[in-house]
Amino acid sequence: MTDVTSQPAPVTPERNVTGASITLDGVVKRYKGQDKAAVQRLDLEIDAGEIVAFVGPSGCGKTTTLKMINRLIEPTEGRIFIGGRDVTREDPDKLRQSIGYVIQSGGLFPHWSVAKNIGAIPRVLGWDKKRIAERTEYLLDLVGLDPATFADRLPKDMSGGQQQRVGVARALAADPPVLLMDEPFGAVDPITRVRLQDSLIAIQHELGKTIVIVTHDFEEATKLGDKVLILSEGGHVEQYARPEEILTDPATPFVEEFVGSGAKLAYLTVSRVRDVDYDPVTTARIGEPAQTVIERAKAAGHTWVVVVDAAGRPRSWPSLTEVASKPEVSDYLDRRLPVVAQSSTLNDALDAMLAASQGATLVTDGRGAVVGSLSIGSVTDVIQTKLAENHAAEAAPSYETYVDGSDPTPTPVVAAADDTATAEPS
Amino acid sequence: MSRLRRVPIDVWFEPIIIVVIGVGYLLWYRSTTFTATEQASLGWSNLQSTIGAHIRLTVVATVIVVVVAIPLGIALTRPALMRFEPIAVNIANIGQAAPAVGLLVLFTFWLGTGFRTAIVGLVVYAVLPILQNTIVGLRQVDQRTIEAARGIGLSAARTLVQVELPLAVPVILNGVRTALVILVGTATLSTFIGATSLGTLITTGVTLFLPKLLISGAILVGLLALIIDWLGRLVELAATPRGIS
Secondary structure, eight states: OOOEEOSOOOOOSSOOOOOOOEEEEEEEEOOTTOSSOSEEEEEEEEOTTOEEEEEOSTTSSHHHHHHHHTTSSOOSEEEEEETTEEOTTSOHHHHHHTEEEEETTTTOOTTSOHHHHHTHHHHHTTOOHHHHHHHHHHHHHHTTOOHHHHTTOOGGGSOHHHHHHHHHHHHTTTOOSEEEEESTTTTSOHHHHHHHHHHHHHHHHHHOOEEEEEESOHHHHHHHOSEEEEEETTTEEEEEEOHHHHHHSOSSHHHHHHHGGGGGGHHHHHSBGGGSOOBOEEEEETTOBHHHHHHHHHHHTOSBEEEEOTTSOEEEOOBHHHHHTSSBOOOOOOTTOOEEETTSBHHHHHHHHHHHTOSEEEEEOTTSOEEEEEEHHHHHHHHHHHHHHHHHHOOSOOTTTOOTTSOOOOOOOOOOOOOGGGOOOO | OHHHHTSOHHHHHHHHHHHHHHHHHHHHHHHOOOOHHHHHHHSHHHHHHHHHHHHHHHHHHHHHHHHHHHHHHHHHHSGGGGGGHHHHHHHHHHHHHSOHHHHHHHHHHHHOSSHHHHHHHHHHHHHHHHHHHHHHHHHTSOHHHHHHHHHTTOOHHHIIIIIIHHHHHHHHHHHHHHHHHHHHHHGGGGGGGTOOSHHHHHHHHHHTTOHHHHHHHHHHHHHHHHHHHHHHHHHHHHHSOTTOO
């Protein structure tokens, strides 16, 4: 087996969209005893097969709007269409069975096993046992959990991230065209969150559902959303556009302020790993003779080898010297291995490298198989190119073009006690 | 094996006490001689029917309380009826706060003496723990779990039966166990209104000054209460779904 990955895996040529469009037509939510409407006359068009992220400060009505789509909250006025069908008059239970719903930390039923949780709606729909079992296995595999290990587990015996994955599997159980997610990744640690986000992007790429996701994290919104909807108080639409557009051309001062500091490294959060040239790697299977692996790596001019499992997922990343220390390739699993997906942002990649104290990170495809490595150099190159572009675009005077005495601003002071050990005693 | 080690202390400690007291009483019962009057109450066949009557009183009352209080508790946690909850809990509270003897005697004026009146009195007395625990048990179910159930398309009824009730089971059963234990004790009082129970032994013992009757009645009621408490605990453990602890 000589599987030197030389080129990034080909991107799926055409996407099959199984999602449905969502249209909000003059939707209003007014609570009893409150003068101001929680959501004031909202019109929104969500295309089939897109991920739309609702983002805004708390109290902006983003969750209310999401819950009006599946009528957990009944709109006071207005109509909602899913796939062209007016759902405001449908039986709410039937409607919700055809819409996936994911909440923070999964919202799993604690007294049911993973398989029973996933089968909840198929059972209501009267599917036979065999079909439910097959569907459960397929979904667990899709969300990256081994069916044999996890099907009979109870939610309390799983990590937050795993529970969240099961939550997504359960939402997809009846193959709904639309998936609604209410701050799904709010309760997991940053590294897990990045993995879950990439996993969601991969699932979306494979299934082509329409996904609406509510988040308070603008960076998450730009990463996940094909489009981002920024709301201010009362469900007022500040901007509804592609993330790049929001970052480069904020529509209102509100957006500008909301985007705020996130925009400074904006291109790191909108540029994906797949947009950057990452390097090929030499892979080795567990149990291969060390010598053949070393020869293969040398032929490709590599000094490091990525050990992968049968599915091509990375386990460790030893140097040739390390490989030579054992006669066969070991099945050692490096738990701190930096790994990002092609859909990860450059920001995620930098995080992964810093967390692992490494100068590079491995890049995997939608199924977790390794496709190459990304070095910190490639990332800084991108930053430098971007900076150069920005400089060219800026009209501000430079050292050379400045006319002496035209800007009386005093020298900015940037100072701090830089060595506390020698700081003078008070 | 590791399952056994995780068995809580009350599951194995209580039977030890029960066995010690039970064996002690049995040894005494076998060795002592009874006078004719004592024999009339403490003879094995008489004693058997007295214990039987006591258990029947307790169990019938409990079944009725469960049938009344659990559905009532469920109804009072539904959004439409939630506002009646304080009223219902207060009425149940009065039922329990009123002295049990008084309650039983009052009911005789209305319903006459006998088994049926005793049952009514006991039911009124024991509604509160089950009602309260049903309400508390349903209310402590995580709102987000319920929201998730409704959100993925389970109807309100399905959410109640498949999610809320199983998650509330430990608390509800705890209420049932409390009610049972209260009823075992309170059933002794029904002897005042002409229903046979272990209380009959005690009152006869007091009025005729027969300490053997008095003590037998007291010990047997105590044993019965402990046994029922223990059985209740076992049911509680068995019925608690895996995954909630």
